[in-house]
Amino acid sequence: MLTRRSRKEAPTSPQSPKKKTDVLSKSPSKAKKTTPARGKSKSVERKARTRSRSASKKNTSIPRLILEKVDVSDVKNSDRPKRKKSAESPKFKKSPTPVTEVNDKRQSVSPYANKSNESLKSGRQSRLRSYNDDEDYNGKYKTSGGTQFPKIIFDGVLGNVVLTLFLPAIVILAKIALKAKGDLIPFPRGYLRLGNYYDEQAFLWTAVIVCIQILISFIPLSKKTEGLKDEFVPRFYRFTGFVNLIFGTLIVIGMIYFNCPLNVILDIVSKKTVPHVVASTLIALVVSIIIYIKEQKVGSKSFLSKFLNGNSNNPTVGPLNVKLTLYRYSILLTVLYNSLVILESLKNSINIYLIVLSGMQILYAIDKLLFEFNLLSSFYLQRENVGLLSILQQFLLPAINFLPIQILLSKNIPVNFILLGIVSVVYLFGLILQRYSDYIKYKYKTNTAQARNPAGLKTVITMNGKTIIVGGFWSLIRFPNYLGCILVHLAIILPVFDPTLSSLQMLWPVLLYPLYYIVTLVFRSIKVSEYCQLQYGYAWDHQYATKWNLIPKIF
Structure with a gap:
């Protein structure tokens, strides 16, 4: 029999589990409080995982890729592996719109994004070149970006034909109506004969004035002025309008001094107006034919488009700029006609309206000649082509400007x-x-x-x-x-x-x-x-x- 002391010292067998009754039998005050074992934190567990992964990577061997140079020409077509077409692969159809048009449409949202100045300049120049291109006319202006603008009425070949025939016809009818006091029904019998549309004196003087203007324009009377920087081809101009006016004034003074019949010019403008308009039209036709022969190799437009609408915006004949010469011709003739009217009015009874309106036309013409260099920034000089229609306008402009003066010469209006x-x-x-x-x-x-x-x-x-x-x-x-x-x-x-x-x-x-x-x-x-x-x-x-x-x- 074991005593209490021997029970305490007796070894406990590992197989005998501790009974719950022994723990519960103790008093709550003397019972030992057991604390649960503290687990590892999540950060420590993550570090342990990463270390284990890195250790496993070090042990694995990295495969090496060795590239060898192979001559493709030695490989036969039969040896090459053929790519199998999968049934699930989609079939791409060809786009109905070209790639360039798609790109341009995408760029239309921000047309200037990620572009250099050179690319913007080249793109703008290509668009402006296509602006004047009338080949394959379909009623719209086309740009390089695919944008289309509707063409204006009377800007195609058919419209130019109509205007070319209409402009001299309406000027001739206006001149005939002034002589017939506005009554063209019935049509005046005198102008039913073709002989009344021709006068040798009118043809001769018109041709002489044109030749004098051309000869003056050949003289380099001023220094060259460089054109705008955004022009496709660099050009130089001589703005000699006011100098030409001085030369023309000296010629008129010389004619008066040598008793040349200046009244013949006034009679041609005021009395022989219809032959004068016909002579101007025929001379314009001759000039346009010369320009067409010189410029026909430029561009790829049709014959009618080149001849009527022009093929170049600044054609030259040697040192002569045709556009500036015709521009000065119309203005100088306006000054000449109105000056002769004022001189004739001062000799006879003074007509205040006649003097004031003629003076206004002279002042306006002198202003255009004095500031002729401002044409450098005009659409007329930079973009409009020179064809039969534009040449006709310059030749007929003096006759159109003389219409109100012609009324005052034939009718005395109270002031x-x-x-x-x-x-x-x-x-x-x-x-x-x-x-x-x-x-x-x-x-x-x-x-x-x-x-x-x-x-x-x-x-x-x-x-x-x-x-x-x-x-x-x-x-x-x-x-x-x-x-x-x-x-x-x-x-x-x-x-x-x-x-x-x-x-x-x-x-x-x-x-x-x-x-x-x-x-x-x-x-x-x-x-x-x-x-x-x-x-x-x-x-x-x-x-x-x-x-x-x-x-x-x-x-």
Whole structure:
């Protein structure tokens, strides 16, 4: 029998488990509190995992890839493995639109993103080249980016044919109507014979004046002026308009000194007007044929498109610039005709209207010759081609300008000084508006000191670095210079125009004078707008201050 002491010292067998009764039998105060074993933290477990993975990677061997040079020419086609076409692989159809068009459509969202200045310049030049390309005419202007603009009416080959026949015909009818006092029904019998459309003296003097102008233009009377930097081909111009005017004045003074019959020229313009218009038309036809023969190898347009609409915007014959020569010819003849009218009026009874209106035309013509260098920034000099239609316009312009003067020569209109004051104000405003607009446009086009902000006006710089003026008159209309030109010619016609029905029957041919300028400049404003849309892109339609070309809120 074991005592209590021997029980305590007796070894406990490992197989005898400790009974719960022994623990529970002890008193709660003396019972030993057991704490659970603390587990490892999650961070320690993660470190252990990463160490184990790195150790396993060190033990694994890394495979090596050995490349060998193989001559492809030695391998036979039969030895090459053929790629099996899987039934699940989709069949891609060819896109109906070329890749270039798709890319251009994607770029239309941001056409100037990630492009250098050179790429923008080349893209703009390609678009502007395609603007004047009339080959395969389908009624739309095409750009290199796939954008299409509708062509303006009378700008295709058919329209040019109609205008080429219509312009001299309407001028001849207006001249005949002035002689018949506006009554063309029935048609005057005298002009039913072809002999009345030809006069040897009229043909001779018209040809002599054209030859004198050409000879003066051959003389290098001024230094060369470099063209705009954005021209496709660098050009140089000689703006000798005012010098030509001085030469022409000296020739007239010499003719007066040697008693040459200057009255013959006035008789041709005022009395033999129809043969004079016919002679100008035939000479224009000869000049256009010469230009066509010289420029026919340039471009790939059709015969009618080259001959009527022109193939080059600045054709030259040796040192002679044809466009500038014809421009000076029309202006100098206007000065000559009106000067002879004033001299003849001073000899006889003075007609105030005749002197004032002739003086207005002379002042306007001298202004154009004096600031001829402003043509450098004009759409006429830079973009319009020289064909039969444009040559006809320059040759017939002196006869059109002489229409209101011809009315005053045949009819004595009483002077209204209030009307004369209104005419003077409208004329001066139009002249100043045109000269100011042309001068500002010339300043920023030629990259002078005021190129970025001419005259402190508000401007918008486009993404391709071009500047658009949106302040001043340009905040109301896009072409204030065209509006100024129209106001000048409307002011000249006001003293002659009488709104009564009897007067309209006789004076309707005079309306051809302002209508010619209105139709021409409206047509040109639409054409320039389409050109600027190609050049400036998004800024022209969305960042411009106004949408109106000539008249605010109307057109």
